[in-house]
Amino acid sequence: MKDKINKRFGFLIGDIFIAVFVLLIAAIMFVSFTINGQNKGGKTAFIYVNGEILYEVPLDKNYNDEIKIGTEMIIEISNGRVRIQYSNCKNQNCVKIGSINTQNQIIACMPNRIYILIKSEADNLINEFDAIIG
Amino acid sequence: MNLMQSSGKNMKLYKKVAYIGVFLSLAIILSYIELILGFNALMPIYGIKLGLYNIAVIIAMFSLGFIEAFLIIVLRSIIMSVLFGSVTSFAFSILGGVAAFIIMTVLIKSRLFGKYISIIGVSVAGASFFNFGQIIASVILTGQLSMFYYLPVLLIGSVFTGTIIGITSRIILKYLKYNRLF
Numbered sequence: 001m002k003d004k005i006n007k008r009f010g011f012l013i014g015d016i017f018i019a020v021f022v023l024l025i026a027a028i029m030f031v032s033f034t035i036n037g038q039n040k041g042g043k044t045a046f047i048y049v050n051g052e053i054l055y056e057v058p059l060d061k062n063y064n065d066e067i068k069i070g071t072e073m074i075i076e077i078s079n080g081r082v083r084i085q086y087s088n089c090k091n092q093n094c095v096k097i098g099s100i101n102t103q104n105q106i107i108a109c110m111p112n113r114i115y116i117l118i119k120s121e122a123d124n125l126i127n128e129f130d131a132i133i134g
Numbered sequence: 135m136n137l138m139q140s141s142g143k144n145m146k147l148y149k150k151v152a153y154i155g156v157f158l159s160l161a162i163i164l165s166y167i168e169l170i171l172g173f174n175a176l177m178p179i180y181g182i183k184l185g186l187y188n189i190a191v192i193i194a195m196f197s198l199g200f201i202e203a204f205l206i207i208v209l210r211s212i213i214m215s216v217l218f219g220s221v222t223s224f225a226f227s228i229l230g231g232v233a234a235f236i237i238m239t240v241l242i243k244s245r246l247f248g249k250y251i252s253i254i255g256v257s258v259a260g261a262s263f264f265n266f267g268q269i270i271a272s273v274i275l276t277g278q279l280s281m282f283y284y285l286p287v288l289l290i291g292s293v294f295t296g297t298i299i300g301i302t303s304r305i306i307l308k309y310l311k312y313n314r315l316f
Binding site for chain 2: 009010011012013014015017018019022023025026027029030033048051093104105106108110111115117
């Protein structure tokens with residue numbers, strides 16, 4: 001069987017296509033998420049612990065708060081942004097990711113089963129229906 | 135790049151089982167090395183992994199066969215998450231691994247392989263689907279479709295890590311073929 005890979009690193013034209021395709025999908029997703037998040041007002045941060053909403057915090061400007069969840073996590077809300085200030089998890093991914101402020105953005109700490117989700121007023125109703133049906 | 139014709143199909147079962155064991159050990163060691171070395175902390179972006187064990191999986195695909203490679207993927211998932219992980223990490227790695235396996239098998243068996251796509255492209259596609267599978271796992275676990283928000287960043291990282299793993303696998307495969315070790 002002839003060895004068809006003959007260039008230095010072995011790239012073939014299809015490889016470039018695949019890489020570009022993946023990057024394109026990533027760009028499209030990112031753009032649509034950003035556009036989607038900007039318009040609606042009245043954003044609220046929902047803090048889920050073990051799958052249930054424990055806290056609902058409105059994200060208005062000039063509203064600052066600190067929420068402690070047991071000894072596991074401290075969540076800081078300031079100027080319409082939410083972030084995890086402290087977490088006792090091993091990989092600290094949730095702290096490293098910084099703050100979120102637009103709708104549908106989510107910070108998750110999988111080991112602690114805690115996640116923070118930002119939704120706007122209009123979507124709250126949809127979430128409630130999901131809870132009843134599902 | 136058809137090492138399979140010379141070995142995978144004709145290998146006796148006892149030999150194949152032994153080789154699967156060797157490749158599985160190799161995959162676990164590679165995963166463990168990646169775990170200890172803490173590449174994940176060095177990666178500037180959240181949660182991007184190098185996926186070193188995929189080198190062993192890809193070589194197994196070409197020298198043993200696809201079903202054997204699938205076994206290695208599943209078993210490595212189980213063993214790593216039992217030893218070092220959790221139920222969550224198991225769900226992530228098994229869904230990611232199965233998704234990556236499917237797309238890699240489809241691409242390698244397609245007529246495009248060898249002429250238009252090399253193992254590098256297959257590896258990039260595999261890495262992307264691995265991340266996609268992980269997001270699906272997180273969506274199922276949390277019940278929030280918003281987890282897809284992480285996917286764009288992961289996909290960008292997967293292009294780079296897939297390329298690195300692909301180039302490394304290709305070099306190793308060429309070496310193995312040249313020395314007729316399989």
